[in-house]
Structure formats: structure tokens, C-alpha cells
Amino acid sequence: MTTTETTTNTSPAMPRFAAPGSHAEVEEGAILMPRFGADGLIAAVVTDFETSEVVMLAWMNAEALAKTIETGEGWYWSRSRKELWHKGATSGHAQTVREMRVDCDQDAVLIKVTTAGTGANCHTGRKGCFYRTVPVGHKVSPTLALDFTGDAPLFDPKAVYGG
Template sequence: MGKEELELGSKFTPKFDENGLIPVIAQHFETREVLMLAYMNEEALKKTIETKQAHYYSRSRKSLWLKGETSGQIQSVKAIKTDCDQDVVLLLVEVGGDGGCCHVGFANCFYRELDDNAALVINGKKPQEK
């Protein structure tokens, strides 16, 4: 596939890395808040497309997982996008359950921020603290 066809064509051809993975950003469908970064292998991407629920590949467990399967925070996929060279996937999702996303209880995984002294400060809220 040529560069122009890849960048401007209508064929979805995700580029998985040497480990068979592609980074995926999950973004809230309505607020556009970035919720998390995860990875998918080909199977996870196929299941996500088929079921309209976000499936990811756990690099630590080396297995497929349905986001929210145990927490209830299922990510219902409203749109799937890819970047110009198709090596990143963006999911626009609605989150079930309490609306949280992070496994430690925050609304998103980016709940910490560096302060002026390069120290991490928690700046997010857990869903029950809304």
C-alpha cells in the first residue's frame, strides 16, 4: 500500500508493532476527556469492532480482556478512528457502571499532574466524589 492510499484512502489497515500490538486511546464520547491508553492485538480489535464494546490486550497478563467485565465500567464504542499512518486507534466511548475508568477508582487514568517541583499531585476525582 502506498503512502497516499494509506493516508487518504478508505481502507482500514491498522499497523501493529513488532509484538502484534497497537496503542489505543479511549476518549469519552460526549466530553472528549481522554480516559486511558491501552493496547490491542488483532483479536481485541476484531472483537471491539464486532461487539461495539472495548476489548484490550493486557501486556502484563498476556491475555485479552473486556474493559469493565468485572467492574461494570464497560466501554460502549460509539466511534473508532485511526491516525494518518494508522498506527494508533482512537475509541470514542460511553462508560458504564459508575462512569469511572481507572482500575484504582478515578474517572480516568490521567488523575495525576506534575507540579512546579516535578512532584506528582493528584488532580482527579473518583466518580463517587463528583
């Protein structure tokens, strides 16, 4: 087995994971070989540990994945801010990882969490980020309206994050 430096940073201090091996090693092997995309990121589906509800979809670079594994808390890569993000650092709603899984071709992870504070995982103050539904079976148009699920914010995001 060989190791490779992360695709997002070549600093020797950056975490090293096993380089993706053969098809069989990736799909059936017992070694973590994350397959980061060309952008250096891997998708992270985050669910509530108790309910299995999907609460967020985030992205991880090698450092975020390593920090999550090592600390047992949710760390992600913010594509909009282009920085490492520790979930709950500002809001106090830190995620404790209860279980982490990798998918069959190791290009996505599933993270089951419990969340501190109000239990909100979304920056809008809601339990999860998926609080609107897209109507299926309708003609697509620029005015296709979303339906709100009724998930009310659990905290005031302006009070926590500012204006």
C-alpha cells in the same frame, strides 16, 4: 488489496485485516490497514464521548481490535497480564464504543466511549487514568513529585477486584 494474518497469532481463526499498502493507500485510502508494532500491538487512546476527556491509553492486538469493531464494546490487550481484556467484565463498567477513528498512518486508534456503571474507566476507580499531573519546567530528579488533580475514586477497587 491483500490480507495478512495478525502478527500476534497465526491461527486461521484470528481476524485478518488488509496488509498496509502504499504510503498513499495508508494515509488517504478508505480501507482499514492497521499497522501493528513489532510486538503485535497498536495504541488505543480512549476518550469520554460526551466530554472528549482522555480516560485511558490502552493497547490492542488484532483480536482486541476486531472484537471492538464487531461488538461495539472496548476490548484491549493487557501487556502486564498478557491476555485479552474486555473492559468492564469484572467491574461492570463496560465501554460502549460511540465512534472509532484511526490516525493518519494507521498505527493508533482513537475510541470515543460511554461507560456503564459509575462511569469509571480506571482500575483505581477513577473516571480516567490520568489523575496526576507532571510538573513541567522543573528540574528532573528522582524526587520529582506528581500533583493529584482531585479526581476521587468513583468506586472501591478492592471491593471490585479484591485485595
